Amino acid sequence: MELEQLNESIENLVWQWANPGNALEKEVIGLQTIFDSIPALVFCKDTNNTIIRVNQYFTEQTGLRKEELEGQTVFEVCHIEKLATKNWDDDKEILKTGKPKRDIIEPLITDNRRWLSTSKTPIYDKKGEPVGIAGFSFEITGQKKVEKEVLQLRKELAHSNRVTIMGELAASVVHEINQPLSAIRNNAQAALHLLQNPQTNMPDLKEILFDIIADNKRASDVILRVRDLYKKQDHKKVLLDLNELVQEVFAFLKNETITRNVSLKLLPDKTIPLVTADRVQLQQVIMNFILNSTEAMEEIMPIKREIAVSIHRAGEEKIGLSIRDYGRGIDKKNLLRIFEPFFTTKPGGIGMGLSISRSIIEDHGGEVWAENNENGGASFHFTIQVMGGEENGVS
């Protein structure tokens, strides 16, 4: 029997138990024993929000007696207005559409720190008129707690991965900030020099001051980018152009790749639509791939060290991004394992980069995979949903 049919049969039995009519006493007692012995909250309501019947477990969990529940509306029993309203809205929708609702995640009506998963179905009389709602709920507080802890752990790991990336990039960051700072110092000295000369013309001085302002902005942009990566934040999905995003990552990695003699190439697709994504998270993913590729090419001749990032459409709903290198490639037996947490083949590796990248991509409705190229090196591919998803997601 399908799960849906099973659920409906149970709910119809619940209704018979609550409204025995002229059923045999034996049957009524039988149903009573069954429903009172199961560890789920079983209930029946009429079409006006009034509770007709609840089982023993319902009374034990809510801490209310049968008399305090049966014959009362949910609004009279539940003192959290928002919760009672949501509960009633679900009922109205079920009665209106005639369709059951499954897996409603809601708090217990007498304690909003405890969570239930509820199934409800409309019940009809012989003429096909709706007469009420029958349903049951299971407690899922423990499961919810674990989900929350996993989410928290993922956030912490994603953060520490960003900090690791920043550690790797420290030299580039120092260099990126140092450059504009030296330029500012040189320009300021030049300006002082000009000021000592009575023949100095204003336009020259103005130009120098504008250069100082521009260099100052360059330095503070670097600091802002670093701050974003370090920040422990809830994530915000916004509309993004992937071509631009990759360019930003390239700019960030410029010094790192120059030092390691790696050239970065972007094969953009100007026709692709925007995606709804978290900027910092996606930058983190692309950075992970590029840094891995850079490391994988350490042993080949500098002239051959090239990483190509290409962007393309991957069907109606998705955009694809591929990162290709000419490095040592991936051992065949490890092709799937590399995405597992803590899998690493590097002496000082942590093995979290790809695992975090995968969860970020999956959170954006996409997929990620790796393969070895025919003529050497590895390629990493991922897809991501085009715009239209949630505007504000927390991952």
Ligand code: ADP
């Ligand atoms: P880590 O870099 O700390 O090892 P990752 O999760 O980023 O952690 O990578 C896991 C493993 O995947 C690496 O140790 C390496 O064996 C493999 N790998 C990742 N990227 C590449 C690549 N571009 N070429 C070859 N192997 C790679």
